[in-house]
Amino acid sequence: MDLSLTPEELAFRDEVRAFFRDNVPPSVKRKLEENRHTTKEEMVEWSRILNKKGWAVPHWPVELGGTGWDAVRQYIFLEELQATPAPPMLPFGVNMVGPVIYTFGNEAQKKHYLPRIANLDDWWCQGFSEPGSGSDLASLKTKAERKGDKYIVNGQKTWTTLGQHADWIFCLVRTDPAAKKQEGISFLLIDMKSKGITIRPIVTIDGGREVNEVFFDDVEVPAENLVGQENKGWDYAKFLLGNERTNIARVGMSKERLRRLRQLASETLSGGRPIAEDANFRAKLAAVEVELKALELTQMRVVANEGKHGKGKPDPASSVLKIKGSEIQQTLTELMLEVAGPFATPYDVHGDDGSNEAMDWIAQIAPTYFNYRKVSIYGGSNEIQRNIISKAVLGL
Amino acid sequence: MDFDLSEEQRLLKESIDGLLKTSYDFEQRKKYSAEKGGWSKAVWDKLAEQGLLGLPFAEADGGFGAGAVETMLVMQAFGRALVLEPYLPTVVIAGGFLRHGGSDAQKAAHIPGIIDGSKTFAFAQLEKNSRYDLNDVSTTAKKKGDGWVIDGEKFVVLNGEAADTLVVTARTKGGQTDRDGIGVFLVPREAQGVTVKGYPTQDGMRAADITFTGVEVGADAAIGDPANGLPLIERVVDEARTALCAEAVGLMDEALKITVEYIKTRKQFGVPIGSFQALQHRAADMFVFTEQARSMALLATMASDFDDARERAASVAAAKVQIGKSSKFVGQQSVQLHGGIGVTMEAAIGHYFKRLSIIENTLGDTEYHQRRVSEAGGII
Numbered sequence A: 001m002d003l004s005l006t007p008e009e010l011a012f013r014d015e016v017r018a019f020f021r022d023n024v025p026p027s028v029k030r031k032l033e034e035n036r037h038t039t040k041e042e043m044v045e046w047s048r049i050l051n052k053k054g055w056a057v058p059h060w061p062v063e064l065g066g067t068g069w070d071a072v073r074q075y076i077f078l079e080e081l082q083a084t085p086a087p088p089m090l091p092f093g094v095n096m097v098g099p100v101i102y103t104f105g106n107e108a109q110k111k112h113y114l115p116r117i118a119n120l121d122d123w124w125c126q127g128f129s130e131p132g133s134g135s136d137l138a139s140l141k142t143k144a145e146r147k148g149d150k151y152i153v154n155g156q157k158t159w160t161t162l163g164q165h166a167d168w169i170f171c172l173v174r175t176d177p178a179a180k181k182q183e184g185i186s187f188l189l190i191d192m193k194s195k196g197i198t199i200r201p202i203v204t205i206d207g208g209r210e211v212n213e214v215f216f217d218d219v220e221v222p223a224e225n226l227v228g229q230e231n232k233g234w235d236y237a238k239f240l241l242g243n244e245r246t247n248i249a250r251v252g253m254s255k256e257r258l259r260r261l262r263q264l265a266s267e268t269l270s271g272g273r274p275i276a277e278d279a280n281f282r283a284k285l286a287a288v289e290v291e292l293k294a295l296e297l298t299q300m301r302v303v304a305n306e307g308k309h310g311k312g313k314p315d316p317a318s319s320v321l322k323i324k325g326s327e328i329q330q331t332l333t334e335l336m337l338e339v340a341g342p343f344a345t346p347y348d349v350h351g352d353d354g355s356n357e358a359m360d361w362i363a364q365i366a367p368t369y370f371n372y373r374k375v376s377i378y379g380g381s382n383e384i385q386r387n388i389i390s391k392a393v394l395g396l
Numbered sequence B: 001m002d003f004d005l006s007e008e009q010r011l012l013k014e015s016i017d018g019l020l021k022t023s024y025d026f027e028q029r030k031k032y033s034a035e036k037g038g039w040s041k042a043v044w045d046k047l048a049e050q051g052l053l054g055l056p057f058a059e060a061d062g063g064f065g066a067g068a069v070e071t072m073l074v075m076q077a078f079g080r081a082l083v084l085e086p087y088l089p090t091v092v093i094a095g096g097f098l099r100h101g102g103s104d105a106q107k108a109a110h111i112p113g114i115i116d117g118s119k120t121f122a123f124a125q126l127e128k129n130s131r132y133d134l135n136d137v138s139t140t141a142k143k144k145g146d147g148w149v150i151d152g153e154k155f156v157v158l159n160g161e162a163a164d165t166l167v168v169t170a171r172t173k174g175g176q177t178d179r180d181g182i183g184v185f186l187v188p189r190e191a192q193g194v195t196v197k198g199y200p201t202q203d204g205m206r207a208a209d210i211t212f213t214g215v216e217v218g219a220d221a222a223i224g225d226p227a228n229g230l231p232l233i234e235r236v237v238d239e240a241r242t243a244l245c246a247e248a249v250g251l252m253d254e255a256l257k258i259t260v261e262y263i264k265t266r267k268q269f270g271v272p273i274g275s276f277q278a279l280q281h282r283a284a285d286m287f288v289f290t291e292q293a294r295s296m297a298l299l300a301t302m303a304s305d306f307d308d309a310r311e312r313a314a315s316v317a318a319a320k321v322q323i324g325k326s327s328k329f330v331g332q333q334s335v336q337l338h339g340g341i342g343v344t345m346e347a348a349i350g351h352y353f354k355r356l357s358i359i360e361n362t363l364g365d366t367e368y369h370q371r372r373v374s375e376a377g378g379i380i
């Protein structure tokens, strides 16, 4: 047992760190630090930088563009990416539909879609949730009827993150209404430009636009867009959600936020002294640091065990990562709000255009706090994660 | 000991609820929020008609001579309906300065306009470095002839754009944090040298940053003793904090109610999600936090009659601590129990959460008031 990185791993970390330092555009880095939205163009540009370097899809099989790094290096890479901070890779392609396609898709699908995902030529979004099917995802109703060489899709998806930019949506659709609910679901790839699709924005609590409703009205989808077998979509969805949970701890990001919090606390005065010198505040900071360190080690244990639970079977401890990762992210936004104090009250109508420079960081504090309530809701809510632990781990 | 409302108080509560029921649903509120100034003049006139704007003023001044309990009832009702109108800065704060520190002439000049709804006020107190310390004042008021010249910058002034008159704290002598030498001045918002930069706030209201450059006002602008106004400021701000505590209790009551209704009706896995014990316990904890908050809001309300200024201040601080903690739990969990819809603009619940969060950081946060309680030697 050894908790420290080997000299080779340390060298690898330095290499990755230097690359991010030298290649993330400073304006983008600043946006991420202040938790402002990056534009589609910025995301695409960054993905191409990574792809050129051969790092756009590090965890994919080598023959499909992956790096062949072991689990520790994958982990170091993500950590450094978040800690820089650099833009995350668009998860819907790289972490979600990509692995589903290369694990369950046919050769033609692999050949067509995977390179386009790696280069962000196609922007993907996730069409799982529906108004009546959130935590109970398997109850979904959007239906796809087979007519000759097409499926006809009718229904509605919701909470579709960044769907406004999307070229493609991967959907869970009901293909056998008669079967038991998990057994009548298929996994379908749908072109967002198809006739019969409309998209409506949902404004989030902070005033941002990151989620949408997507409506399907007699949308024709070529049958070749089915992934794997008809009515086996639920298996692929579980595989995908398992991957989503391990990516959700965001240890590197929380480390970056913690550093930023410390800096803001040292620049903000309370009673004439920097808040960072206040004993109570320091104790709160120390408490989060301890939680974050514990999470980091738990994450490393999960990483080291990867694959030991059988292929495609996530470690049940990944629910710990989701619960603690989200709670820590939320605590950090709370402490940021505490530091900003009364100056967090103004709502920055200028948004992302860079005006109101001096107050930029502070204008995003309250919106981020409000918006980050989402992290304990999406990706399987924290209540659902606790259900998983009590059933799957504790046998209750 | 008596926690019951009097007959008049009960009627008051019913009449406010009746008014808000017809003129303050979530859609109407959205419209009011978009109006110039961030609130509805029509609603304000209705509040005046019902006598709510005159509640705390003495009968001799044209008011109803009501006490802290009545203000609490109004603020709780306003919390339940997420009311945007500037009752706090106008009636509670400006009204408080006039009641406790105003001369007869000042009362006669300003109170009638408050009561009949024709005038609103704003409290220009926060400065760049003051944070929550009321004694930290850099804005200056210098004597010129009989009157004063005011220079300085104030931030996040609620209702700062729409107010007819600003209540400004300014230093007449001494260093930045001296307890002595702070005065309170009434400054017309349209006075020469006043620059107002307005903006919406996170909780759907409007506020402003205000610069004072060589603003000249007369001798009658000073409320109370311009050389020693801090005790007056502390008293009025404690009343404002008390009002905020009451508003927060109203917000929590409604947030809990909305959430319980939601989990009774929202179905997942074929059953109402309220049938899951995990959520039942969370809702039960929200109830526990709300009741603790209600008790402390009552303590703060009663404290306004305490003779001992120290005990009064410690009680209000303690209430603000409990309100802060309860607000955080109730606000966060009501969003959580709603799932995705909780983090959208279109659902009312998120707006309760946001207002609760901003109240926590207004006129002293939990941390600040906890320190005040401990510096006062505790409250038990």
Ligand SMILES: Cc1cc2nc3c(=O)[nH]c(=O)nc-3n(C[C@H](O)[C@H](O)[C@H](O)COP(=O)(O)OP(=O)(O)OC[C@H]3O[C@@H](n4cnc5c(N)ncnc54)[C@H](O)[C@@H]3O)c2cc1C
Pocket: A125, A126, A127, A128, A129, A131, A133, A134, A135, A136, A158, A159, A160, A161, A211, A374, A377, A378, A379, A380, A381, A382, A383, A384, A387, B266, B268, B269, B273, B276, B278, B279, B336, B337, B338, B339, B340, B341, B343
């Ligand atoms: C910002 C954001 C982005 C999202 N992006 C996407 C996306 O890109 N694509 C996509 O498909 N979906 C997306 N989602 C949807 C997300 O996965 C769902 O919101 C989530 O599954 C919860 O579903 P729900 O919102 O319907 O809440 P509900 O399922 O109605 O849950 C409401 C409350 O009940 C609790 N609850 C439910 N069941 C149980 C139970 N059995 N035991 C105890 N408690 C329970 C929940 O934990 C929650 O507190 C996004 C959501 C958000 C908020």
Ligand SMILES: Cc1cc2nc3c(=O)[nH]c(=O)nc-3n(C[C@H](O)[C@H](O)[C@H](O)COP(=O)(O)OP(=O)(O)OC[C@H]3O[C@@H](n4cnc5c(N)ncnc54)[C@H](O)[C@@H]3O)c2cc1C
Pocket: B277
């Ligand atoms: C020091 C002490 C003094 C006591 N004095 C008295 C006394 O004077 N008179 C008297 O009548 N009894 C007394 N009790 C007994 C006490 O009332 C019971 O212990 C208590 O009711 C719990 O019952 P149990 O011990 O059978 O545990 P269980 O009922 O088996 O409960 C075990 C655990 O499960 C939880 N639990 C049980 N049911 C549910 C549910 N539906 N939902 C969620 N969680 C649940 C409990 O909270 C507990 O954590 C005393 C107990 C103690 C420890």
